Amino acid sequence: MATHSHQSRPPRATWARRLSRPALFAAGQDWDAIRVEAAIAVRAVRFLEASGTPVGPVLHDQGNGQAYFLTPPGTAQRWRQEQSLALGEGAWVVLAPPGWEDGLLRWVRDPADGPAHTAADDLTIALTVATGGESCR
Structure with a gap:
């Protein structure tokens, strides 16, 4: 896992400040999103939290059973x-x-409660653990 200093706070999700109801956003600007099954996402979030790794916003779409981790643009x-x-x-x-x-x-992880993103390397490890080690990396 990446090491994180508790002295400097990671940037917050700026897009969330101006939002009052659900809206459609283009990925690739403020963030990219990684979509996974909601059950996998919950296991990955628990793993990240247990390891003390900062977790960015994670949205659960109960209509399609998917969750979306916001990651840095370019991920x-x-x-x-x-x-x-x-x-x-x-x-x-x-x-x-x-x-x-x-x-x-x-929200599984609310955008007001943590950093703006989950680091891609940290998410890769968490998803590998959450899926029982199935990874192509």
């Missing part, structure tokens, strides 16, 4: 993790405001 170009889909430039994702739990969307 999608080099992402090679099985059982996941990288969404970067040209992709669109519906995001909800912080604290949103209405309808089909809810």
Whole structure:
């Protein structure tokens, strides 16, 4: 896992400050998204939290049973993790405001509670653990 200093706070999700209801956002600008099955996402988040690794926003779309980890822009170009889909430039994702739990969307990790992104290397390790070691990296 990457080492993180507790002295400097990672940047927050700036897109979330101006959001009052769910809206469609273009990936590849403020963030890329990694889509995985919600059950895998929950296991990955638990692993990251247990290891003390900062976790960025993770949105659960209960309508399709998928979760979306927000990662740094550019992650999608080099992402090679099985059982996941990288969404970067040209992709669109519906995001909800912080604290949103209405309808089909809810935050597993709220954008107001942590850093703006989950580091790609940390997420790769967490997803490998959460899927029982199935990875193509």
